[in-house]
Amino acid sequence: MTKDVRKLKTERDIQRAMLQLLTTKNFRQMTVADICQASLTSRSTFYAHYLDKYDLLDQLVAKYQLIFTQKVHLRFEQMIAGEIDALVKGLLADMADNREAIRILFTVHEPAADLEAGFHDQLLAEWQRFIQEKSPTMTAPAELIAAMGTNVQMTVIEWALTHGDTSIDVVADAVNTIRGAVLRQIN
């Protein structure tokens, strides 16, 4: 039923290798042979696990998209109601182990596999749902406010991914002000 340990290990090695390679060269110019060389796996084994490098990227993106999906839904309420410190620190804590991987994948923008876009869409859906519940009829266009809130959050997330969780305090005040302005459009 459960997967063979060897499969888990090779998939781990291959995924790590791809992430590591993405820091050097971009996805397009990366070959399957490169990935195999970096992960110490044979090409035949690679193709036993993935259709091609696009499939590998898909699965990587899907993996972190899933983690994000699970976390975001739980934290969304407090993300917009609470202080910005709690928001970012909570998210970073959830993703501590994966921060570097997510940061790398955010640089890849393939039509069928775009983690940054995926995060964005996910947040946007949450905002639309939130606005619909809180105030179905509001003066400002709901779509605009949802997009605004989403983009503010994405900005903070990306900032935190690259700068780490220690330097949040520097920007907390500024972001809190903006967040408050967005929320006032809804209430």
Next chain:
Amino acid sequence: MTKDVRKLKTERDIQRAMLQLLTTKNFRQMTVADICQASLTSRSTFYAHYLDKYDLLDQLVAKYQLIFTQKVHLRFEQMIAGEIDALVKGLLADMADNREAIRILFTVHEPAADLEAGFHDQLLAEWQRFIQEKSPTMTAPAELIAAMGTNVQMTVIEWALTHGDTSIDVVADAVNTIRGAVLRQIN
């Protein structure tokens, strides 16, 4: 002729796992099952590579001892003649990839596998050879001065292993003074 990649990978995984476990528990209370669990290898595979955990430790120690042996002989002359900055920075550069592993192994003191003792003996032999060449007849006992020089170097090496190469400048003056005093006994 050359080893199968799978063998290299499992040995790498097992060795990494043991080093990682050594940061948690000490060597005596560590079991083969622990190592296998941490490295995601089966016990039967472990025993296909090593006789037991002592054999594994032996090979780990021997590996880093060999690296040290190769580097020390090349750098010994400049280690005692040059400035202490050059000494430590040179050594650390040589061992940059292995610093963490060596630091961990320095905490293990098994009768048959003691990296710290091995480094010490290696340096002592270099000092004895050096004194014999430079001044075969000297007033102070050669053994004492060799031991002194060795211990000074070991102190610096261990300090650098734990504190990193950035903070060498802090102690450079102090160590240079001591090193000068030791060398004056020979010349």
Next chain:
DNA sequence: AAGAAACTGTTGGTTTTCGAACAGTTAACG
């Protein structure tokens, strides 16, 4: 445009790893 070089995706035979089981030893515990 033609040939070379590199990359893709697949196959089959060989080697390695896995997992479960086993008896024998050591450590823990009431």
Next chain:
DNA sequence: CGTTAACTGTTCGAAAACCAACAGTTTCTT
């Protein structure tokens, strides 16, 4: 003391990974 429990070291069939070779495609060079 005796009885569990845990650890050691070994065996063997099944599963997975390896490598080399292959034809077909794309990319580079001249």
